[in-house]
Amino acid sequence: MKVSHEWLRAFVPHGLGAQEIGRLLSAHVATLEGTEALRADLAPFVVGQVVHSEKIPETRLSFNRVDDGSGQLLEVVCGAPNVQVGTKYPLARVGTSIPGKGGLVIERRKIRGFTSAGMLCSAAELGLGEDADGILPLDTDAAPGTPILDVLPTGDVRLEFDVLANRPDLLSQLGMAREASALTGVALQPPSELRDLPAVPAAVHGAREASAAGVTVRIEDAEGCPRYCAAIIRGVRVGASPDWLAARLAGVGARSINNVVDATNYALHGLGQPVHAFDLATLAERTIVVRRARAGEVLTTLDGQARTLDPEVLVIADAARAQAIAGVMGGQDSEVGEGTTDVLLEVAYFDARRVRASRRRAGVSSDASYRFERGIDRGATLERLAQAAGLIAAVAGGTVEAVLDVGAAPPSHPAVRLRAARVARVLGEPVDAPTIERLLGAIGFTLAAESADEEVAWLVTPPSWRDDVRREIDLIEEVARLVGFDRFPDELRAFRPGTVPD
Numbered sequence: 001m002k003v004s005h006e007w008l009r010a011f012v013p014h015g016l017g018a019q020e021i022g023r024l025l026s027a028h029v030a031t032l033e034g035t036e037a038l039r040a041d042l043a044p045f046v047v048g049q050v051v052h053s054e055k056i057p058e059t060r061l062s063f064n065r066v067d068d069g070s071g072q073l074l075e076v077v078c079g080a081p082n083v084q085v086g087t088k089y090p091l092a093r094v095g096t097s098i099p100g101k102g103g104l105v106i107e108r109r110k111i112r113g114f115t116s117a118g119m120l121c122s123a124a125e126l127g128l129g130e131d132a133d134g135i136l137p138l139d140t141d142a143a144p145g146t147p148i149l150d151v152l153p154t155g156d157v158r159l160e161f162d163v164l165a166n167r168p169d170l171l172s173q174l175g176m177a178r179e180a181s182a183l184t185g186v187a188l189q190p191p192s193e194l195r196d197l198p199a200v201p202a203a204v205h206g207a208r209e210a211s212a213a214g215v216t217v218r219i220e221d222a223e224g225c226p227r228y229c230a231a232i233i234r235g236v237r238v239g240a241s242p243d244w245l246a247a248r249l250a251g252v253g254a255r256s257i258n259n260v261v262d263a264t265n266y267a268l269h270g271l272g273q274p275v276h277a278f279d280l281a282t283l284a285e286r287t288i289v290v291r292r293a294r295a296g297e298v299l300t301t302l303d304g305q306a307r308t309l310d311p312e313v314l315v316i317a318d319a320a321r322a323q324a325i326a327g328v329m330g331g332q333d334s335e336v337g338e339g340t341t342d343v344l345l346e347v348a349y350f351d352a353r354r355v356r357a358s359r360r361r362a363g364v365s366s367d368a369s370y371r372f373e374r375g376i377d378r379g380a381t382l383e384r385l386a387q388a389a390g391l392i393a394a395v396a397g398g399t400v401e402a403v404l405d406v407g408a409a410p411p412s413h414p415a416v417r418l419r420a421a422r423v424a425r426v427l428g429e430p431v432d433a434p435t436i437e438r439l440l441g442a443i444g445f446t447l448a449a450e451s452a453d454e455e456v457a458w459l460v461t462p463p464s465w466r467d468d469v470r471r472e473i474d475l476i477e478e479v480a481r482l483v484g485f486d487r488f489p490d491e492l493r494a495f496r497p498g499t500v501p502d
Contacts, residue, residue, distance in 0.1 A: 001030070001160070001161045001162075001163040001170060001171055001176075002158055002159070002160055002252040002253050003158070003159040003160075003161060003173060003176050003252070004156055004157075004158060004159075004173065004248065004251025004252050005018040005021065005156055005157040005158070005159060005251075006156040006247075006251060007156075007173045007191070007248055007251050007252070007270065008021070008173055008176060008177055008180060010191035010192065010193075011173060011174060011177030011180075011181075011188060011189065011190075011191060012177045012180045012181045012184065012186050012187075012188055012189070013186060013189070014180060014184045014186045016184070018035060018157035018159060019035065019157075021159075021180060021184075022035055022159045024180075024183050024184070025159075025161065025176065025179060025180060025183070026161070027484060027485075027486070028179070028183055028481050028482060028484060029161075029170065029176070029179045029183075029481070030161040030162055030163050030164070030167065030170055031161065031162040032159060032160070032161055033160045033161065033162050034159075034160045035157055035158065035159050035160070036157065036158045036160070037155070037157050038155075038156045038157065038158055038250070038251065039127075039149065039155055039156065041097070041099050041127075042099070042126060042127075042148050042149055042152075042155070043147065043149060044092070044093070044095075044096040044097075045090050045091065045092055045096065045121065045126065045147070045148040045149075046068055046069065046090075046091050046093070046144070046145050046146060046147055046148060047069075047088050047089075047090070047091065047138060047140065047142050047143070047144050047145065047146045047147075047148065047151060048066040048067065048068050048074070048076075048088065048089055048090070048091025048118070048120060048144060049066065049067045049086070049087070049088045049089075049144045050064050050065070050066055050083060050084065050085050050086065050087055050088075050089065050120075051065050051066070051067050051073065051085065051086075052064065052065040052073075052085065053065075053083050053084070053085050056077070056112050056114065059112060060079055060081070061077055061078065061079050061111065061112060062077070062078050062079075062083050063075070063076075063077055063114045064076045064077070064078055064083060064120070066091060066118065066120070066144075067144040067145075068091055068093065068118070068144055068145050069143060069144040069145015069146070070145065074091075074093070074117050074118045075114065075115050075116060075117055075118075076091075076116055076117065076118045076119065076120055077111040077112070077114050077115075077116035078119075078120045078135065080120065080122065080133075080134045080135040081133075081134060082134035082135060082137070083120065083135065084137075087137050087138075088137070088138040088140060088142075088144070089120045089121065089135045089136060089137060089138060090120070090121040090126055090135070090136055090138065090148050091118055091119070091120060091121070092106045092118060092119040092121055093106065093117075093118050094106050094107060094108050094117055094118060096119075098119070098121070098125050098126075099125070099126060099127040100122075100124045100125040100126060100127045101125055106118060106119050120135045121135060121136060122134060122135050122136055123136045126148075128152070138151060138152075156247075156250075156251045158251060158252065158253065161176070165374055166468040167468065168272075168371060168374035168375045168376065168467075169272065169377070169465040169466060171272055171370070171371050171374070172268075172269060172270060172271055172272030172273075173252070173269065173270045173271075174270060174271050174272055175272055175465070178443060178444065179443065181442070182439070182442035182443045182482065183482075191270075193244065193245075193248075193391070193394075194387055194391070197386075197387065197390030197391060197393070197394055198390050198393040198394060198399075198400065199390070199400075200231060200385075200386045200389050200390060200400040200403055201400065201401070201402060201403055202403070203229070203382060203403040203404065203405040204402065204403065204404050204405070205405045205406075206404070206405070206406045206407075207406075207407070207408075208220075208222070208406065208407070209406060210404045210405065210406050211404070212232070212401075212402035212403075212404055213232045213234075213401045213402035214232075214286050215230070215232050215280070215286045215287070215288070215344065215402065215404065216285075216286065216287045216288070217230050217287075217288045217290075217404045217406045218287070218288070218289050218290070218406070219290045219406050219407050220289060220290060220291040220292075221290055221291055221292055221314060222407060223351060223354070224290070224292075224314040224326065224350065224351050224354040225290045225314065225326060225348055225349070225350050225351070225354075225407065226349055226351065226407050226408060226409060226410050227348060227349040227381055227405070227406070227407040227408055227409050228288070228290055228346070228348040228349075228406045228407055229346075229347045229348060229381050229382055229385045229403065229404065229405045229406070230288060230344055230345060230346055230347075230385075230403070230404045231344075231345040231347075231385055231386075231388075231389035231400050231402070231403050231404075232280065232342070232343075232344060232345075232400070232401045232402045232403075232404075233342065233343040233344075233345060233389060233392055233393060233398045233399065233400050233401070234280075234341070234342045234343075234398055234399055234401050235341060235342070235397060235398040235399055236260060236340065236341060236342070236343055236392065236393075236396040236397055236398035237341075237396055237397045237398070238258050238259065238260055238336060238337065238338050238339075238340050238396060239258060239259055239338075239396070240256075240258065240259065241256050241258065241259045241262040241263075241395060242259070242395055245259070245262050245263070245266065245395060246262065248266060248269075248270065249262060249265055249266065249269065252269045254269060258336070258337075258338075259392075259395045259396040260277050260336045260340070260343060260392055260396050261277065261336060262395075263277075263388060263391045263392045263395055263396070264276060264277050264345075264388060264392075266388075266391060267347075267384060267387065267388040267391070268367055268368065268371070269367075271380075271384055271387065271388075272371065272376060272377065272465075273347060273376060273377070273380065273381075273384035273388070274327065274367070274368035274371055274372060274376070275345065275346065275347050275384070275388045276316075276324060276330050276345075276346045276368075277336045277343050277344070277345050277346070277392070278323065278324075278330070278334040278336070278343065278344040278345075278346065279334050279335065279336050279337065279340045279342070279343065280342035280343055280344045281340070281341070281342060282318075282323075282333055282334040283318040283319075283323065283334060283344065284318040284319040284320040284321070285318065285319035285320075287318050287319040288316060288317075288318065288344065288346075289316075289317045289318065289319070290314070290315075290316055290317075290326065290348075291314075291315060291317055292311045292312075292313070292314060292315070293309035293310060293311055293312075293313040293314075293315045293322055294309075294311070294322075295310055295311055296308060296309075296310075297309045297315075297321070297322055299315070299321075299322045299323075299324075299325065299331050300331060300332045300333070301325065301329045301330070301331055301332065301362075301364060302329055302330050302331065302332060302335060303329070303364065304332065305364070307325075307362050307363065307364065309322065309325075309361070309362060310361060312357050312358070312361050313325060313357070313358045313361050313362055314326040314327070314350065314354050314355070314357075314358050315358075316346065318334075325358055325359075325362050325364070326348070326350050326354075326355065326358060327348070327350040327354075327355035327358065327359075327368060327369055327372040328355060328358055328359050328362060328364060328365070328366055328368060328369040328372075329362075329364055329366050329368070329369075341398075343392065343398070345385065345388060345389050345392065347381055347382075347384050347385040347388060348381070349376065349378055349381055349409055349410070350372050352372060352373050352374065352375055355369055355372040355373050356369075356373045359373070375467045376465075377464050377465040378409045378410055378412070378464050378465075378467075379409060379412070379463075379464025379465070380464065380465070381405075381409060382403075382405060385403065386403075389403070412461070412462075412464060413462060413467065413469075413470055415448070415459040415460055415461045416459070416460050416461075416462070416469065416470065416471060416472055416474070416475055417450065417457060417458070417459055417460075417472060418436075418447075418457060418458050418459075418460050418472055418475045418476070419455060419456070419457045419472070420433055420436065420455075420456035420457065421455060421456070422472060422476065423436065423476050423479055426473070426476050427476065427479070427480055427488055428488055428489050429488060429489060431479055431483060433456050435483070436458075436479055437458075439478070439479055439482040439483065440460060440475070440478060440479065440482075442482075443463075443478070443482070444462075444463035444465070444466070445460050445461065445462055445463060445466075445469075445475075445478075446460070446461040446463075447459070447460050447461075448460075448461075460475055
């Protein structure tokens with residue numbers, strides 16, 4: 001699981017460095033396998049402040065003296081028209097390689113009789129944008145000589161965690177952020193891009209079928225798809241994503257495609273909810289049918305492969321033919337492209353076993369199937385639809401005309417009884433009741449006190465994203481990892497049963 005440190009901090013604005021938060025999560029949540037600085041090529045660049053500037057006669061060049069924090073001013077010749085005394089800019093010293101110049105290495109050189117021992121850089125030269133007309137002014141209080149990565153929001157670090165199959169809730173930035181919030185005590189919050197999104201209308205509900213805005217959704221296989229939600233978004237303009245969205249995806253190793261598709265991938269990687277967008281104009285009779293594939297039915301998936309399906313495969317079809325393998329991959333015929341103006345956005349809850357069977361039968365896997373096979377948040381379908389639809393409207397324009405909600409989420413698992421005495425017995429030492437309540441409450445569990453015969457106990461209800469907690473021992477494990485396994489004694493105790501003689 002790839003985690004972007006900047007994205008994580010957007011959810012939980014902690015003050016720890018990437019390595020520190022990585023070690024903390026590794027000790028309590030999932031093993032940290034490695035880290036990667038994403039813009040390590042910018043490490044040599046520093047903040048430079050122009051303290052003197054004069055025009056070189058009969059040229060567009062200027063000769064500048066720049067404070068780089070070394071105690072000795074650098075002489076820099078610059079061709080940009082916007083050099084101003086007192087302003088700070090990115091500075092490349094001699095020996096620095098320029099990313100936006102094909103790896104050009106800065107050398108000390110004579111230019112029009114003036115010595116130049118560095119370079120003031122534009123956004124394009126740093127690989128941070130397209131603007132190459134002028135050098136990049138820095139609005140910062142940082143002292144000259146400060147590394148650029150400490151000033152610009154470009155120094156993201158990717159953390160790689162080994163997430164085990166029993167914790168699918170960790171397969172998103174939000175999932176890791178919940179844990180980071182509990183461990184640091186910093187409140188979880190929505191990132192800025194998810195605040196003040198365009199509103200979506202109230203959902204039109206149906207047990208097996210619903211219609212709105214000229215679109216119909218029908219579930220024929222409720223076992224394979226207990227709940228299917230769709231938003232109708234009209235008037236979108238498909239194009240390049242804004243820089244912040246492309247940067248979010250780059251932080252987790254995903255490439256930018258277009259604003260609509262990138263918004264769906266934001267929902268997948270950021271919120272843990274696989275989302276699919278159909279070009280509404282390609283759907284026969286503007287209808288979605290969730291059904292089994294017909295024997296011999298052929299679907300060309302987004303990877304360009306024509307796949308022959310069988311009735312074990314769950315598909316998303318229109319009134320005429322299959323358009324996607326449910327929970328696995330969409331089809332080429334309904335793909336969102338440059339000419340798309342109206343979108344049907346799918347956010348559904350698919351049965352994990354059926355997705356696994358469909359994936360195997362069709363011989364294809366995806367990031368979506370990986371998550372559906374392990375389990376997604378059964379209680380957040382409509383919330384994720386509102387977020388994803390609002391995000392598309394925000395970055396691609398258009399209006400969310402209707403929301404359809406067909407079927408119902410599977411019921412939550414029953415509450416589990418947890419005894420304080422049993423916690424102490426298993427872990428080897430007691431954990432006081434307030435600590436147990438605080439730790440489990442911090443990761444979304446609801447505790448109701450249930451004391452009898454002076455025994456301290458609770459009925460604990462797991463959150464909708466934790467299908468793995470079904471027994472008392474599961475709750476005890478949660479307490480142990482949150483306290484920290486290294487905090488418990490490792491010596492053998494007399495009351496622990498064993499078969500080996502002393």
